[in-house]
Amino acid sequence: AFIPDEDVIGFFAVENEKYGLGDLGVVYTLEGDGRAVLTYPDTYSRDVVSAELDLLVEDLLAYLAAPAEPEEAAVEPEIVVVEEVVLPEPPVMKNYGIYGYILHTEVGDGEVVLEYPAFIPDEDVIGFFAVENEKYGLGDLGVVYTLEGDGRAVLTYPETYSRDVVSAELDLLVEDLLAYLAAPAEPEEAAVEPEIVVVEEAVPAEPEEIVYPYGIDPIVKAEGDTDGFDLYIVHTNDVHGRIVAGEDGSMGYAKLDTLLKEARTAFPDILLLDAGDTLHGTNLANMFEGQTVIEIMDMLGYDAMVPGNHDFNYGYERLAEAAEWAEDNASFRILGANITDEDGYMLLQPYQIFDYNGFKVCVLGLSTPDTKTKSHPKNTEGIEFLHQAVIDNAQYAIDLAHEYADFVIVLGHMGVVPDGESGITSEYICENLDGIDLFIDGHSHTVMDGGEIVNGAMITSTGQYLNNVGIVEVHVDEDNNAEIENAFLLSAEEVLDPSTGSMLRYYGINEVPDDPEVDAYVAEKNEELDAILSEVVANIPMDLNGERADVRTRKTNLSKLICEAMTAESGADFTIMNGGGIRASLKAGPVTLGDINNVLPFTNTITVCRITPAGIYAALEHGYSLLPEQNGAFSQTDLSVVYSAKAPAGERIKRVYLGDELLDKTDDSTEYLVATNDFMAAGGDGYTMFGKVVTEGSMLNEVFIDYLTEVYPL
Structure with a gap:
């Protein structure tokens, strides 16, 4: 659509x-x-x-x-071959060729050279042509296929076939090319059925204008002759739904919009990009499945974003809906060059070219291959991120981009710090790829004021939560040569209180007001949110205890229920979470979404880690170490724990049972899966004994809502 x-x-x-x-x-x-x-x-x-x-x-x-x-006798033998061709069934709307790339061809007398990305395994190419041979009978047509490797294959054909016909079909898929080769070079009109003549004459005309890969035309941002100009690339990343100023240090979208409107009056050539993990993370984002953020980004005039792993938290289908809405109704594109289905076909638009006075900027989207483990598996079912081939895949795309653009930006959600199985980071990509001018990064929440140069490419990132906004100044001369002249961050602290920095010192700005349009939109959505949060979702028969003094010193019926929900949803063996994460009780009777958000107000995601029995004992010893004093780090768990609060700290845990199984505190080799929250998985509250992260999944409060409605339905 x-x-x-x-x-x-x-x-x-x-x-x-x-x-x-x-x-x-x-x-x-x-x-x-x-x-x-x-x-x-x-x-x-x-x-x-x-x-x-x-x-x-x-x-x-x-x-x-x-x-x-048709009667066999009335059909010429050569025409029978054409009529019997049954072409493959490409997926609707995404027939981009093998692994997302159309094969390139060169035609000589009696020879066609087929070029394809070298990272495609030879066995896949062999299998592809084996199917072609079975369908077309290449040997009967005098066609011989030779695999040369390294992205090159050769088809030889009888020189009696018309080279003009072959040349006209250069960009067709291989099956169409072979169908033409199967036809006579110069058929006599009288010997050809009228319908078949139509097929032979269906030679597409050479386009007069540039045809961009996948038919994606540039978006013209500015037109006119120029002796040179400055392009300002403004970027954000890892906003995590922090829409309103003050949320975890956010400057807020309303103030950012004010800054952008002022900037565009003085500097009209602005490209606004976001590097992902944007659509999820707060009630105002989550309860509308990211649509509030998408619509605000439209108000601000964003040009493109790349999805981060948490942008898949509503499922791929919802992300695809957002991408479609953005293209149909908004000013920006959601890009993903390395996101494919299981057959290798791209699911999102891979790139977008923006034209500034004839200077073309290609923005290529790359998402972390670790999304499979950094979002709940159900959210990416049937989707691949080209784990092994992401580097070769990206190099191919960058080389292709340079054929059509003057400046190449990789808009990536990769991160500077490796935290997944792939080990692929923005630095790794820039070290191993050539031709990147600028890499705008997200995922690791890294603050990079001034950027970092790797293999000729600048990498930059703003941190998180709209704590900063990034600006990269690119000077373009009259010959469209580009040079990055400056890269810096504008902090939320400076926006919220201009007296603290350069805005007052250099520009005399002492206040940045909220944009009234964005403010009005947020107020409207907050009213809708209040109505949503007042919805009754469960009816509990007893009080559930989440009182501060209790959840920080012992297991309660509420903490037990939350741990059970986490274990059930995550597929882990058990759960350990901090008692300080539970902030309120639930009274018997009707329970609303707002009530549950009061219990679990933090935007924690459920994270599954590996842990040994020795690690389990260490975690529980840490959590029980301050008893009988209240401790936010107190271990809430669905394990059965036998302990002595009077024993010295570090010696309090006597026995731990997983179901009926007694765990051996000396066992440091057997591994179990423990569900916790992302705060603790990162070492929060002193929990440094959790092992490697296996998956990062759903929001904790959303999981508890679903579990409570299942256990205590209306």
Whole structure:
């Protein structure tokens, strides 16, 4: 549905001119919203039409144009080959070729050179052509296939085939090329059925203008002749739904919008980018599945973002909806060059070129391959992030980008610090790839004031939560040569109180007011949020104890229920969480979403780590160390723990049971999976004994809501 209706209309206008739809009895109706209907006479063979459902429309119409049941005797042998071709079934709307890249071809006399990304395994290419051979009978056509490796294969064909016909088909998929090779070089008109002549004459005209990869045209941001200009790239990352000023040190989107509007009056050439983990993290974001953030980003005039691992927290389908909404209704694109389905087809737009006075900036989106473990597995089911091939894949895309653009930005959610199985970071990518001019990074919440140069590329990142906004100044001369002249961060502290920094000193700004449009939108959504939070979701038969003095010294019925919810949702063996994370009790009777948010007000995500029995005892000793004093680090768990509060600290845990299994405190090799929250997994409250993170999943309060409604339904 993201393809403009006018493009679809234009496409079928070409088909009509080539095939004469009206003469064939075919009627085309555009219904919009991703749906069009072709009706055809019932006299056409339904079996033939059904077999061609997933073909490109021109191939479908070629079949419709043929007689329903042609008599063998009336068909030339060569034409029989064409009629019997059954082309593959590419996924609708995402036929980008093997692993997302169309094969390139060069044609000589009797030879076609096929070029493909070298990172594609040879066995995949061999398998691809094995299918082609079975479908087309290459040997019978005199075609020989030779795999040379390193991204190169050669097809030789009899020189009697017309080179002009072959050359005209350079950019077709290989199956269409072979269909043309199978046809006679110079067929005599009298010997060819009229319908088949239509197929032979269907040679696409050479485009007069530049055809960009995947048909993605540049977005023109500024037009005109110039002797040079300054481009300002403004960037954010890891906002985590901190929409309002003051949330965890955020400057807030309303004040950022005021700054941007002022900046655009003085510096019109601005590119506004976000490096992900943006749509999730607070009630105002979560309860609307990120739509509030998307719409605010539209108000601010964002040009592009890359999804971070937490942007998948609502599931891929919801992210795809957001990407479609952004393209249809907003000013920006959600990019993902390395996000594919299980067959290797891209699921998001890979890049976008922005044109400033003829100077073209390509922004390429790359998401961390560790998203599979940094979001709940159900959120990325059926999706791949090209784990092993991400570097070669990115190099191929960057090389391609330089054919069409003057400046290449990788908008990445990778992080500077490796924290996942892939080990791929922004620094690693820049060290191993050539041609990157600027890498705008997210994921590790790293503050990089002034940026870092790696292999000629600048890497920059703002930290988190709109605590900073980044600015990169690029000077472009009259010949479109670009040079990064400056990179710096503007802090939220300076925006919230301009007297603390350069805004007052250099520009005389002593206050940055909220933008009234953004403020009004946030107020409206907060009213809707209040109504949502007042919704009754469960009916509990007893009080659930979350009183401060209790959850910081002992297990309660509420803490037990929360731990059970975490274990059940995460698939871990058990849970250990800090009692200080539980902030209120629940009274018997109706329970609202707001009540649950009072119990678990922090935006913690459930994190699963590896831990040994020895580590379990160490964690519990740490949590029980201050008894009988209250301790926010007190270990709440669904394990059975036998302890003595009077024993010396470090010797209080006597026995620990996982179900009926007694755990051996000396066992430092057996591994279990423990569910905790992201705060503790990172060493919060002194819990340094958790091992390697296995998965990062859902929001804790959302999981508890679901569990409570299941256990105590209305």
